[in-house]
Amino acid sequence: xxxxxxxxxxxxxxxxxxxxxxxxxxxxxxxxxxxxxxxxxxxxxxxxxxxxxxxxxxxxxxxxxxxxxxxxxxxxxxxxxxxxxxxxxxxxxxxxxxxxxxxxxxxxxxxxxxxxxxxxxxxxxxxxxxxxxxxxxxxxxxxxxxx
Amino acid sequence: xxxxxxxxxxxxxxxxxxxxxxxxxxxxxxxxxxxxxxxxxxxxxxxxxxxxxxxxxxxxxxxxxxxxxxxxxxxxxxxxxxxxxxxxxxxxxxxxxxxxxxxxxxxxxxxxxxxxxxxxxxxxxxxxxxxxxxxxxxxxxxxxxxx
DNA sequence: TCAATTTATATCGTTCACGATGCAAAAATA
DNA sequence: TATTTTTGCATCGTGAACGATATAAATTGA
Numbered sequence: 001x002x003x004x005x006x007x008x009x010x011x012x013x014x015x016x017x018x019x020x021x022x023x024x025x026x027x028x029x030x031x032x033x034x035x036x037x038x039x040x041x042x043x044x045x046x047x048x049x050x051x052x053x054x055x056x057x058x059x060x061x062x063x064x065x066x067x068x069x070x071x072x073x074x075x076x077x078x079x080x081x082x083x084x085x086x087x088x089x090x091x092x093x094x095x096x097x098x099x100x101x102x103x104x105x106x107x108x109x110x111x112x113x114x115x116x117x118x119x120x121x122x123x124x125x126x127x128x129x130x131x132x133x134x135x136x137x138x139x140x141x142x143x144x145x146x147x
Numbered sequence: 148x149x150x151x152x153x154x155x156x157x158x159x160x161x162x163x164x165x166x167x168x169x170x171x172x173x174x175x176x177x178x179x180x181x182x183x184x185x186x187x188x189x190x191x192x193x194x195x196x197x198x199x200x201x202x203x204x205x206x207x208x209x210x211x212x213x214x215x216x217x218x219x220x221x222x223x224x225x226x227x228x229x230x231x232x233x234x235x236x237x238x239x240x241x242x243x244x245x246x247x248x249x250x251x252x253x254x255x256x257x258x259x260x261x262x263x264x265x266x267x268x269x270x271x272x273x274x275x276x277x278x279x280x281x282x283x284x285x286x287x288x289x290x291x292x293x294x
Numbered sequence: 295t296c297a298a299t300t301t302a303t304a305t306c307g308t309t310c311a312c313g314a315t316g317c318a319a320a321a322a323t324a
Numbered sequence: 325t326a327t328t329t330t331t332g333c334a335t336c337g338t339g340a341a342c343g344a345t346a347t348a349a350a351t352t353g354a
Contacts, residue, residue: 005260012267012277013170014189015284018210020167021311022291023160039340042161048150056302063165068341070304075339092302092349106150113152120159123290124283130159133283136276137162143270144169168341186310203332215311217334222309239319239332 026119030112034105040076041109043069047082047098048106054093055084063145081105173266177259181252187223188256190216194229194245195253201240202231210292228252 024038031041039062046061047053059069073096076082081102087093121127171185178188186209193208194200206216220243223229228249234240268274 005257010260011192012281013167013174013185013263015281015288016163016167016170017185019284019288019291020160020163022210022288023163025312026291027160037339038160038164045158054302055304063169065342066303067305067343072340074304087302090302090350094303110150110152113157116160120287120290124286129279129283129286132276133280134159134162136273136280137166139276140267140270141162141166141169143267144166144173172342184309201332202334211310212312213333214313214335219310221334234332237320237332241333 023116023120026116027112030109030115034108035079036081036105039072040079040081041112043072043076044081044098044102044105044109047096047102052095052097054087054095056093058096063141076102170263170267173263174259177256177262181255182226183228183252186219187226187228188259190219190223191228191245191249191252191256194243194249199242199244201234201237201242203240205243210288223249 027038027041031038036044042062043058046058055066055069055073058073059066062069073082073084073094077084080099083097083099084094085097087095120130124130174185174188178185183191189209190205193205202213202216202220205220206213209216220229220231220241224231227246230244230246231241232244234242267277
């Protein structure tokens with residue numbers, strides 16, 4: 001019966017979609033006090049690893065389009081977390097750099113990953129299963145990345 | 148070094164978030180011709196399993212809030228896929244039912260799951276790994292569902 | 295060198311997602 | 325029964341995502 005496949009329970013994507021939303025929701029207790037959203041936190045993670053990057057590099061590392069990242073960065077600039085300056089060699093580029101506030105937030109967010117890990121492990125139990133899933137997700141993402 | 152944990156690579160949520168977006172993107176070639184989005188497809192899956200459900204039941208099955216589902220259903224009604232009628236016993240309820248167009252779309256969407264499975268398996272390889280991941284995702288979702 | 299093409303970013307429009315709030319109907323309770 | 329509380333849905337505002345389109349700067353190539 002082909003219709004069997006149309007059942008919600010059978011679908012991988014639905015679980016990814018749901019798990020992603022619920023996991024992002026689990027960040028709320030830790031990110032709300034900092035006044036940032038999860039996508040903004042991702043941008044900060046990228047900039048904490050390496051400051052002063054063009055929009056394109058940030059978008060690429062997050063697998064996002066620049067038309068998603070540009071407004072995101074504009075909001076973050078308005079919030080005083082980043083600065084966006086014209087590129088020196090290539091004036092088409094916008095170099096995004098951390099402000100003092102953006103730099104300081106790294107210290108305030110230091111414990112977020114541990115808190116999340118604790119929340120997830122507490123709920124799920126097996127560290128090995130999570131590790132295995134991360135590996136499978138990486139392969140899935142790698143495959144889907146190139147259309 | 149606590150900062151090590153702040154690295155993007157270490158994060159489960161980032162992978163779920165990315166995999167979910169890319170997987171939803173993989174539905175585009177199959178859903179665009181039908182004129183529906185992925186969340187709309189999810190609503191149809193729910194209604195194909197059982198027609199005539201109140202907004203709340205649909206939202207619950209998709210782990211979404213009613214304030215997400217209501218506008219979604221309004222757009223689907225405008226597109227002629229569903230009808231929304233006042234509940235008989237409980238007049239607060241809105242009973243959502245499929246139109247002819249909504250019913251017929253089941254046949255047109257019959258092969259979508261196979262196509263997606265093929266795309267994913269082709270890219271990833273191991274069916275067992277996907278099955279294992281689905282099981283882990285279910286536990287993760289179950290744990291996160293109750294805050 | 296000058297036109298054609300590509301690249302980096304921005305803008306626009308539509309659809310989600312969700313917290314906060316509103317409102318009427320139902321249920322609970324005094 | 326009258327009042328309070330809860331429930332079901334809707335509306336509003338904000339922040340993503342992303343396809344389509346625009347624009348200026350850089351690159352390519354004739």
